[in-house]
Amino acid sequence: MDKKTLANAYLKLHIAIFLFGFTAILGKLITLQQIGLVWNRLWISFVGLMLLPGVIKGLQSLSKKDILRFSGIGVLVALHWVTFYGSIKLGDSASITLACLATSPLFTSIIEPILNKRRILKTEVLLGLVTILGVYFVMGVGSFYYPAIITAIISALLASTFSSLNKKFIGQKNTLSVSFLEFFSGWSFLCLLLPFYFYWDSSFSIMPRAIDLIKPWHFSWLGISSDWYYLVVLGLLCTCLAFVFNLQALKHVSAFTSNLSINLEPVYGIILAALIFHENTELNFQFYLGTAIILSCVVFHPLLQGYERRKINEIR
DSSP states (O other), rough: OOHHHHHHHHHHHHHHHHHHHHHHHHHEEESOOOOHHHHHHHHHHOOOOHSSHHHHHHHHTTTHHHHHHHHHHHHHHHHHHHHHHHHHHHHTTTHHHHHHHHHHHHHHHHHHHHTTTTTHHHHHHHHHHHHHHHHHHHHHGGGGGHHHHHHHHHHHHHHHHHHHHHHHHHHTTTTTHHHHHHOOOHHHHHHHHHHHHHOOOTTOOOOOOOOGSSSSOOOOOSSSOOOOHHHHHHIIIIIIIIHHHHHHTTSSSSSHHHHTTHHHHHHHHHHHHHHHHHTGGGGHHHHHHHHHHHHHHHHHHHHHHHHHHHHHHHHH
């Protein structure tokens, strides 16, 4: 792989990361519950992708086995987003959720080697374990946030799983078509759950009010007053564009490197949360210490991994 290709992959990866970080902000702004939020995010995303050239043709080139595989991965994507936004709603904090999401390298360091039947690198395990120390400090924010922290860690496990599976099976397949299939299967899965939600909660709402589409805009941080506008940004930019860029990058970087780089997502998200929601006034020193420890993995990962691989090659 030439340097230009690798540089282009990292550029796309970091654009995706910034957009992923922005999803937490939108998740807090949107008033819908997590199931309704993700249900709308998914249909907006796959409809947006369907309008792009080559998507349907790419679907026709997939084998039945590939369709089943990526459909299953799509269910994991949907569950990841439901737990992600569920964590934000539980703790009313984008910062807490984003910090805990960075535990994904710990899970990836175990899941990816098992899937690819390769040796587990000590550096991957070490950096994954460091995130546990970071989470320990993050939990110092107080017991009120514990449900949100636990839900966010489950979300991180799901993210690591579908990222590793995508890395294993994506190959040279059409990333737009694969994204469409995953979004559609995730949306279909949530559709099966909707009757239970309507039965359990008579006040459950799946979509914003239609009248909100024509409500006058008010002065706010984006000048927007309706969930519909947030959902469109979330579905088209923060999902379609970000997800496709991430899949394209995975063709050239490992799932572990991708997940470690995505630890920058909390940086972008926490900064935005501080600027928009002033969450920095609600969080203590322990939270920021824990977040700093988790994010330090991003800096040390390439150095430690390169060193270990050189040692392995010397032994051979």
